[in-house]
Amino acid sequence: MIVGSQKPFDEIWEMIQSFKKILVLGCNTCVAVCHAGGSKEAEILSEMIKVKAKQMSHSIDVNSMSVMRQCENEYLDEFMDNIKSTDLVLSMACGVGVNFLSDKINAVPVYPALNTSFYGGVPKEGLFIELCAGCGNCILHLTGGICPIARCSKSLMNGPCGGTDKGKCEVSKDIDCAWFLIVERMKLLGALEKLYDVQPPRDWSTSFHGGPRKISLEHIKAYEEQQGGQIR
Amino acid sequence: MVIQEQTYRPYGYEIKEKRPFSPCRSACPVNTDVQAYIALISTGRYNEAFEVIRSVNPIASACSYICHHPCEQACRRCSIDEPLAIRHLKRFALEKASGYRRSKRRILKNTQGKNIAIIGSGPSGLTVANDLADLGYGVTIYEKHLALGGMLASAIPPYRLPREALQEDIDDILSKGVKAILNCQVGKDISLNEIIQKNDAVVIAVGLSQSRSLNIPNIDSDGVLLAIPFLTSVVFNRGVKIGKNVLVIGGGNVAIDVARTARRLGSNVEMVCLESAEEMPAWKWEIEEAMEEGIKIRNRWGPNAVIKEDEKVKELEVIKVLSVFDKQGKFNPSFDKNVKDIIQADTIIITIGQMSDNSFAKDSPLKIEGGRFSWDPNTQMTNHPSVFITGEVVTGPGSAIAAVASGHKTAHAVHLFLQGQLKPGLLPNFEKEKIEQIPEEIKGKIKPQSRLKILHLEPAIRCQTFDHFERGYDEESALKEAGRCRGCGGGAIVDSSRCMACLTCKRVCPYGAPIVKAYSEIRPEFCQACGLCVSECPAQAISMVSYDVREIRDNMPVTIGILNPDRKIPVIAGFFCTHHVGVKGFQVPDNIRVIPLSCVSRLDVLDILKAFQCGADKVAILKCPEDSCKYESVNTRFSLRLSRAKKLLQMLSIQPEKIVVLSELEVGELGDNHFFK
Ligand SMILES: Cc1cc2nc3c(=O)[nH]c(=O)nc-3n(C[C@H](O)[C@H](O)[C@H](O)COP(=O)(O)OP(=O)(O)OC[C@H]3O[C@@H](n4cnc5c(N)ncnc54)[C@H](O)[C@@H]3O)c2cc1C
Ligand code: SF4
Ligand code: SF4
Ligand code: SF4
Numbered sequence: 085m086i087v088g089s090q091k092p093f094d095e096i097w098e099m100i101q102s103f104k105k106i107l108v109l110g111c112n113t114c115v116a117v118c119h120a121g122g123s124k125e126a127e128i129l130s131e132m133i134k135v136k137a138k139q140m141s142h143s144i145d146v147n148s149m150s151v152m153r154q155c156e157n158e159y160l161d162e163f164m165d166n167i168k169s170t171d172l173v174l175s176m177a178c179g180v181g182v183n184f185l186s187d188k189i190n191a192v193p194v195y196p197a198l199n200t201s202f203y204g205g206v207p208k209e210g211l212f213i214e215l216c217a218g219c220g221n222c223i224l225h226l227t228g229g230i231c232p233i234a235r236c237s238k239s240l241m242n243g244p245c246g247g248t249d250k251g252k253c254e255v256s257k258d259i260d261c262a263w264f265l266i267v268e269r270m271k272l273l274g275a276l277e278k279l280y281d282v283q284p285p286r287d288w289s290t291s292f293h294g295g296p297r298k299i300s301l302e303h304i305k306a307y308e309e310q311q312g313g314q315i316r
Numbered sequence: 317m318v319i320q321e322q323t324y325r326p327y328g329y330e331i332k333e334k335r336p337f338s339p340c341r342s343a344c345p346v347n348t349d350v351q352a353y354i355a356l357i358s359t360g361r362y363n364e365a366f367e368v369i370r371s372v373n374p375i376a377s378a379c380s381y382i383c384h385h386p387c388e389q390a391c392r393r394c395s396i397d398e399p400l401a402i403r404h405l406k407r408f409a410l411e412k413a414s415g416y417r418r419s420k421r422r423i424l425k426n427t428q429g430k431n432i433a434i435i436g437s438g439p440s441g442l443t444v445a446n447d448l449a450d451l452g453y454g455v456t457i458y459e460k461h462l463a464l465g466g467m468l469a470s471a472i473p474p475y476r477l478p479r480e481a482l483q484e485d486i487d488d489i490l491s492k493g494v495k496a497i498l499n500c501q502v503g504k505d506i507s508l509n510e511i512i513q514k515n516d517a518v519v520i521a522v523g524l525s526q527s528r529s530l531n532i533p534n535i536d537s538d539g540v541l542l543a544i545p546f547l548t549s550v551v552f553n554r555g556v557k558i559g560k561n562v563l564v565i566g567g568g569n570v571a572i573d574v575a576r577t578a579r580r581l582g583s584n585v586e587m588v589c590l591e592s593a594e595e596m597p598a599w600k601w602e603i604e605e606a607m608e609e610g611i612k613i614r615n616r617w618g619p620n621a622v623i624k625e626d627e628k629v630k631e632l633e634v635i636k637v638l639s640v641f642d643k644q645g646k647f648n649p650s651f652d653k654n655v656k657d658i659i660q661a662d663t664i665i666i667t668i669g670q671m672s673d674n675s676f677a678k679d680s681p682l683k684i685e686g687g688r689f690s691w692d693p694n695t696q697m698t699n700h701p702s703v704f705i706t707g708e709v710v711t712g713p714g715s716a717i718a719a720v721a722s723g724h725k726t727a728h729a730v731h732l733f734l735q736g737q738l739k740p741g742l743l744p745n746f747e748k749e750k751i752e753q754i755p756e757e758i759k760g761k762i763k764p765q766s767r768l769k770i771l772h773l774e775p776a777i778r779c780q781t782f783d784h785f786e787r788g789y790d791e792e793s794a795l796k797e798a799g800r801c802r803g804c805g806g807g808a809i810v811d812s813s814r815c816m817a818c819l820t821c822k823r824v825c826p827y828g829a830p831i832v833k834a835y836s837e838i839r840p841e842f843c844q845a846c847g848l849c850v851s852e853c854p855a856q857a858i859s860m861v862s863y864d865v866r867e868i869r870d871n872m873p874v875t876i877g878i879l880n881p882d883r884k885i886p887v888i889a890g891f892f893c894t895h896h897v898g899v900k901g902f903q904v905p906d907n908i909r910v911i912p913l914s915c916v917s918r919l920d921v922l923d924i925l926k927a928f929q930c931g932a933d934k935v936a937i938l939k940c941p942e943d944s945c946k947y948e949s950v951n952t953r954f955s956l957r958l959s960r961a962k963k964l965l966q967m968l969s970i971q972p973e974k975i976v977v978l979s980e981l982e983v984g985e986l987g988d989n990h991f992f993k
Contacts, residue, residue: 093967112855117818122854124922128964131925135968138929150855152816209823 110150121176154181220290228269438466440707441521443723503676539629559662566667803845806862826948
């Protein structure tokens, strides 16, 4: 799931204060799970903006609503008229949603209210941790299910480095050393010997370094090419 | 219950209709939404509570004194400690709303242009009159006594039912334009045939007005009386004479009324009944109250013969009862005739049941078989198409509220008949599925809280007067008692189209009510309606059946009002837990805008923000101290919300000190507190 957190309110205010009519648009999937951008947070933020506007004697018309996901057409379509009829959409979605919606409406600015942070898990209420970097070339079968790209501060493929210290990372005592965890896990799995294989340098082209990525389902793509148009 | 457009519907009505009822509601013969009106009482909304009650019960005031309250016997609190004092809370609400109630009385026009006659003015007849008047029919009641109300007016002794209460109910009904012809016995003063001829429909609601007698030697001696005539003579002050030593034969509720009435006339009273103490059909509380008044009960004896002297009762010979019920559980007493006893008495009152007096229908088209009118329970119709029948005359002995239920069905039947739409299967059905009892695994999380005592006049004093013996709740007690309700069936529901299965509600709920799979489903038998999950759901997918979760926010501009920009005294939004301060606490200094909550579990970060947004200078939250909160986990969740709210305010440069939380403070001290100045 995508995890994000709200931008500091002052920064948001700076961004939006010159607009007269603002729609705070919540996204009710990933960022709602992490209590950053769902319907509830959208309403809270819009109340905050109203208080601030009053304090500054600004007249701003602020409304809030939310959709299930801002990254898919079908969820947005029925609300598009509403969404378009504003001076600014303050999106509570992750960056995907902001991009997606901007592309979709073009003429109205869509601003981000969140800082999109990572792909994470929820070990307990109120805690979200990064576990995957989305590098496009998964090696978790070699590392006991622990991702060194996401969880090792240096993204080492053949760790640990000399900085490992009683299971902690030299970057911070609060960070577990991913390679320490990998070694311990592999012991448990009885597969420690796999770690003796030295991993060759990685091909980062599947990660962001190869430019923006796109995946299409093969069978659909082939069909469309053959028919010369989109399926429907 | 006749479906009418104007009828008051409590919040969440539509949803509730489709879900299992709270056990109290399901047990009520007319499905009174107990949970709803108790919740309204608990926030001081007495007029609305009255509306909920009155919408299904036209003799609400009478019931608030004499109902046998099956709702209480079914209350889910029974498995924790004691049931809610539902009947008594009803009385409280009705008394509080009496001014409102009177102000709402209106005459209704006969818009249907049709006339209906009702014979008998007991609970069933009054209900039919009420419902048909609401539907725009012209209604006339014929009643043989001088007062309307059936047994409630002519038999139930006033120490249990003050007549002013009954009168409130009757005034409601008469004010709609219902005509009542009193002192008119159908069959004697006017014939049934004439009534049938003159009306578009007739409803027979004559109840069971005759007492049964015994077939034992000398039963016709002077000093042997029958229950109903005896009670009626006392009620209407007809100067009945009884002796010093009175024997009451019977063990039911009517027998207890007879015994306690005789006691109030100054006699020594003893009851003789077939049943053992446990088997007695009278309600336990009635038996206890009778015994407190010095009434003796002889269990497991059966009357065998009256012994007379100069035509006057002298003694009753009784024989020992071996068993009251046979193997099939049927009433079929067996006796040991060899074990006898003699009880001295100068008056004997026979109270062994009632039957109907059908003589009024002698020369009418109505068919009577084996002493009973022939009728169809699917349509409430007798063999004659325009004549309907309702209440105890067909259902047999029961309760006042059961007679009301029968009345609702019959009114609906008459209406459908007059509209040409009557067929079986269309009458209201009050048998409703109910929520299960409180699950074992959460019982430990529900704090025992004893029921607030209902005060009675001292037995020594009350047995000398016909004054009503039970004191009503004062406001403080009523609110405390209302606060014991667990809100069964009024809890959380999820809008599955908004839920994205984030698990928050499951994590927040102290009672394990939500089950989250593709989306969250909240199990009503677990949910205690605390409302904690509502404000935590990030998708705002949860609402409450029993209250509008947005109401506080939506009303905030009005609550705060238009403010003077040059004000010297701060305006404070006061979120007050009614469990803690009651509603008396609502009389606070002018600058505090009170927003009653039935627990701070329902206070949302958004409510606090909204108060500031609407111009409040400060926010005060009054809540119960940690250990006395009604629900689990409220303190944790509340402090989390509070710190979030303070953080948000800080971002807006509003000092966090502008929010104060008080829990020990007495309400009276509010005005003196520095914060409020
Ligand atoms: C002593 C006593 C105590 C009770 N206590 C309780 C209690 O505490 N709680 C409770 O829930 N229930 C109680 N009940 C039962 C309750 O009163 C009945 O369930 C209820 O009154 C039945 O209503 P009904 O409309 O069917 O008939 P009724 O109330 O019996 O009304 C019938 C009416 O028809 C009139 N009538 C009969 N024949 C004619 C005629 N020919 N012409 C004109 N009018 C006629 C009668 O005068 C009477 O007014 C008690 C009953 C008695 C007798
Ligand atoms: S606790 Fe309240 S809602 Fe539940 S059964 Fe008792 S009175 Fe009814
Ligand atoms: S908290 Fe709301 S969104 Fe999350 S599972 Fe519960 S109902 Fe669904
Ligand atoms: S948190 Fe409270 S209202 Fe929500 S499901 Fe649990 S008991 Fe019901």
